[in-house]
Amino acid sequence: DGGITQSPKYLFRKEGQNVTLSCEQNLNHDAMYWYRQDPGQGLRLIYYSQIVNDFQKGDIAEGYSVSREKKESFPLTVTSAQKNPTAFYLCASREFTGGNQPQHFGDGTRLSIL
């Protein structure tokens, strides 16, 4: 079955620690996205990538970093500079960069502070 796999499902971060969230898709989609979801708020865009080896900052990129070395993979690192990292993180992909196809989402990673 094609889809988007996020791991781990739950993650705990110690102060001063960097943690990496995994996102893999086998849909052969060009574009990939990372969102942060907080209670009562809409999804907020952290980073997005339209092609391999290229990515752009979204609205709340500070304290986060990404890489796109392979088409199917788009890992997100939450650095120690992100002072309020507790949230539900969602990865999405989309078939093409242009056009108006919908985004498809993984099942998220919930990050908490120890």
Added chain:
Amino acid sequence: EDQVTQSPEALRLQEGESSSLNCSYTVSGLRGLFWYRQDPGKGPEFLFTLYSAGEEKEKERLKATLTKKESFLHITAPKPEDSATYLCAVQAGNYGQNFVFGPGTRLSVLP
């Protein structure tokens, strides 16, 4: 600035009691409006795309409609399994980064 609001914030219905959820938007150059269903602890599941005012889409008990300023998700004779948070998102402009999400409506359907 592109904005999306959803109302009500939460809705409680009895099984079989039909109702509608609202998504209001202000964007420049709407390319598409998307409805998603999100269950607790899961990622959003795509339901519908609407492209132009007057368009309607249906799936089982759900029907989505679009005007120039808002979209409605009508739920007919809901069942408890329809309980979820329903998210609305709009795409503006030509590139994939211009998706703006609303905060969602949390729907509970009681048996």
